[in-house]
Amino acid sequence: MRSPTLRMLRLIIIAGITIFLVTKLAQSSIHVVSNAVGYHESSDTSASQLESAPSIPEPVAKVEEQPQTEEKPAEEQHEEPSVEEKNDDQPAQEISQETPAEEVKEESKPENQPQESSEEQPHEQSSEEKPSEEKPAEESSPAPEGGSQEQAEQPSEQPNQESAPEQSSEEQQPTEQAQQESSAAPVTTAEAGAYQRANATFVTLARNQDVWSMIRSIRHVEDRFNHQFHYDWVFLNDDDFDDDFKETVSALVSGTAKFGKIPKENWGFPDWIDKERAAKTRQEMAQKKIIYGDSVSYRHMCRFESGFFFRQELTLQYKYYWRVEPEIQLHCDIDYDVFKFMEEKEYDYGFTLSLYEYAETIPTLWDSVRKFMKEHPEHLAKDNLIDWLSDDEGFSYNRCHFWSNFEIGNMDFWRSQAYMDFFNSLDQDGGFFYERWGDAPVHSIAASLLLPKNKVHYFQDIGYWHVPFTNCPTNREDRLRLKCSCNPRDNFSWKGYSCTPKFFDVQHMTRPSQWREQS
Template sequence: MRFGSAPVSVKRSRLYLRIIVLIFLALGTLLYLRPGNIFSEYRCNAFDFRSLNCRAEPPTASHVETDNALLKQTPNRPPNQAFRMNATFVTLARNSDVWNIAKSIRQVEDRFNRKYGYDWVFLNEKPFDATFKRVTSALVSGKTYYGLIPPENWSFPDWIDQDKAKKTREDMAQRQIIYGDSVSYRHMCRFESGFFFRQPLMMNYDYYWRVEPDIQLYCDLDYDPFKFMKEQKKKYSFVLSLPEYIETIPTLWDTTKQFFESNPGHLSPHNSMDFLSGDNGATYNKCHFWSNFEIGDLNFFRSQKYLDYFNHLDQAGGFFYERWGDAPIHSIAAGLMLDKSEIHFFDDIAYWHNPFTHCPTDVKKRLELRCHCNPKDNNDWKGYS
């Protein structure tokens, strides 16, 4: 069977169709090869990867973005932010501490806070400079706040005999007692004992986690300790306990006994006296929780019973006539005013602050939490613990 040739009109139609297709193909190719591709601003020319117009992927939302869908995908929006407790990290620091506190922040963020975005309060007796604020705010996943400590919280009270206090410092310097000649250290201990929890910025929170410059967290933290504290009704927690230098607190226990003799109602019936004394309270065994790491209930420290205790100690002048530290004061207050069940030991939080280490004792737990501490360095079972 033979096929005849197509009519002229059909040939013309096919020719026009081919021309139209070629035109569209040419336009499509030109549009695709343009640097500012109107179809996708994120397309990247493989041969022009250095082009300013070349972006490999869409930009993520910034801190100020408000679109919920974008926020969920943004790395600086922690996934568990909606489930946070009313809590904050708190650090007492100087401007010169900026790089050491930067190390601490990275430890805390990488091991825990990147998943939650808790706030961070920084306190200083002098105004924080721009460098400190810029560095720390860039590292913290939550909001950062910077508080200036009022002079009355960082100075000698009116009732302190300056000559007597000076003689104490000179005597301790001669005896080479650690920080014995330091005025600023005494102001710090007094501040941490009676004022940090009353700073205006801290009044916004119920729980705190104290972080010092140049610390390490050796393990991941796979739960929220603030939530644990609230749900388990804990009011004070620690990871390391040590004996205090008795030369720095010769009259602290006697002053404490005087207080509780006058205020027996402030003593918990189920207290931790056995931790503090080996003779039912007659003497102090020097044991204390190392307060450079502590997670606690701010409302305990704001309670009238704690404030009464602090005021009694403050009036006695031991911060300046001796060298009372905030660690034994926090420990004695928690040990005697709280129920035993309200104090918690965080064995699974691996921590280092020069020169002591806490490393979890459970081998399986260390592996699960990706710990990198040496269990032989664990201070828990050493003589000085």
Template sequence: MAKFTIPVSSRRLYKLLGLFAIAIITIVIIVKGTDITSSLSGPIDGKSDYVQGSKKANAPKKARTKYDDKYKYVKYSIPEYKGEKVRATFVTLARNKDLNGLRETIKSFEDRFNSKFQYDWIFLNDSEFNDDFKVTMTALISGEVKFGIIPKEHWSFPSWIDQDRAADTRKEMKDIIYGDSISYRNMCRFESGFFWRHPLLDEYEYYWRVEPDTKLYCDVDYDIFRFMKDNDKKYGFTISIHEYRATIPTLWDTTVEFINLHPEYVAENNMLDFVSNDDGMSYNLCHFWSNFEIASLDFWRSDAYRDYFDYLDHAGGFFYERWGDAPVHSIAAALFLNRTQVHHFDDLGYYHGPFHQCPTDEKIRLANRCDCDPNRDFTWRGYSCGKKYYKVNNLAKPKNWADYSK
């Protein structure tokens, strides 16, 4: 049988037709791919909005804050929370260099709590946040993210401070933690008297303070802000501790002076017995560790706290000593709030080096998927003020608390 062959000229024609077909298919794929990319990332026009991607193919895209197009990304998607939220926000004081320390922290708080409720998050800095910081935080957070600059007058020496005296204090306190630091004093003064005055917080009732390099150990399946509001709680904490006496030698005396001028501000059912062991004659140094606090902004906006802070500020102790925002907040909460308005979140595992709060109740740890070691819990140890808080408020301690007190 004769072998069938295709003439050379025909083979060339078929080859050319094949190449043409491949080219057409390639063009179709490229065009389709561009459409898919555009549907995920939005228009590439140099001014694209950040959008929240969706797991549903036809779900509407939610516009985010505008940034340069070089930072386009697809934001992670979760079901929108449909419940009634409180006017509340997270607040973080940070610098651009804190970005690495914040990534894990933000993911912890989002995974454990905020992805379920999608509250806003405000970042404050004494200088402009860079694009890398803004883009990273916006991508990690489920709620709306806002960035603010601290006014210079809130992060500097006030006019009445004697600069020479303040400098001498820093020299004398050089061997005390942050004793020689100006920036730390600016931070303590800002957190005491100004963060809640920033315009970005004006629309909110409650806040949750979060700092870099902190962590939530346990799932939080209830709306903490709703809990605060519904139960008339004004201040919530996890860790309590004794302050360094050398940093606040005259803070209590200054507080007593203020109370003598304004006895009307002291709550009837106050918690003086938490901060003083002798009915107000002296300060026992107990305070709530304010790197974690969930509190009412209206409390700080009240006449009692405003007048108290202004009195302390003009006394100069933030610069002539090293008054911290933690004892200032704690003393104010103990004196100006009813004791029922202060709450210990014993179910929240929390870490800020070097201290841990880990629920000692195994049922709580297992139910909330806590990834912490109760043997490292600080609540019941000697330098903590946990036992003091529970005693003066007649609160029941966990059954096995003594096992974790050594």
């Protein structure tokens, strides 16, 4: 009897324990479901609080996105990302560290996964979570035009240094490539405050009606050269410049634009000129259809450029000049300071194009030159360029001249006693009005006779155009390096009517390797 009774008692005890365990398990399940519902309500509240909370300059934690996660929109989770965050190559959710790490983890899980205790969730840094990412060299901020190396290393926006994450030594130093690119950029006074420009200016003779053709020239010069160095620009006119001209060109010049009116005594017929004889010459040249043959203003211009532009009130304060005319083009980048180059190499005259002058415009010019050479042998330089001007040791003029609509020179040379004696001698002979002497042959003959030939420089690397001729760098490597836009087939410098090949020969210079392809 004892045995059945004991078995019955044991069954009753086991049944009671089973009922007790089942009841407890049911209560536990209800509690879990209640907690799961309560989390989503609290997570909405957390997102709302995070959206309204002020931003704190702390490094952000990046959490790898889960494709199956139902997440709140980005605008409900955090504020507008910073500049550094927008530039990140790998998109990832970025949550302020003010948000507990466990909420970030839980929010990335599927909803049907059981909720675990927040204390048991360690904050594991994802593979994308880094204090900062070093950008490739090609994405680093380039140095400002003409900027110094120190400037190139400074970002445009500085983060809060106290709250910024600590960078490694590799991240704090710019890449070698970035350093080389930065140091290669020319240093400018405006950017770095240390660059010393040469005492130089651009000089332009123009009138109010030239404003639109002038701004195209200025744009070429500024884009290809002067945006790096900010040299001044002197504009001269035989009349007053109007406000439209001054305001328009001033807006384009990176240096200081200055405007001067030419005195009447520098622009007109001198007292010794027979005006009737001059008028007769103009009529005859018009009948022969000689270019500018009947123009009075063109003759005034040639005389002014020959003897007065360097003595104006605005130009007297400068030593070097670059003459720029309306409607010219620069085809290539100029990656060095040409004025400092002239100064350091002690050049007094530089050109890009040379050619033969129209014989009909200068029938007696060489006679006047020979008279001057006889009267002032002390002014003739030793080892000069007379062999470039003459093919018979000075007996006659071969009409070679530098095209003076582009010239970079030393105005102290034009102001010298030697040149002033030369100009005054020619001016007294009256050829500017009785014929049609141009300033180009006058300048060219003076530079070739009064200067040693090592003082004259050919800028073969400056791509230049003035209707109808082009100087284009001869070698392909130079054109690519200088980003030239000129067609080498248009290069006038090696054509039959150019005097540049003769200049190379007289100077004993080696011609560029590809010159024959453009001859």
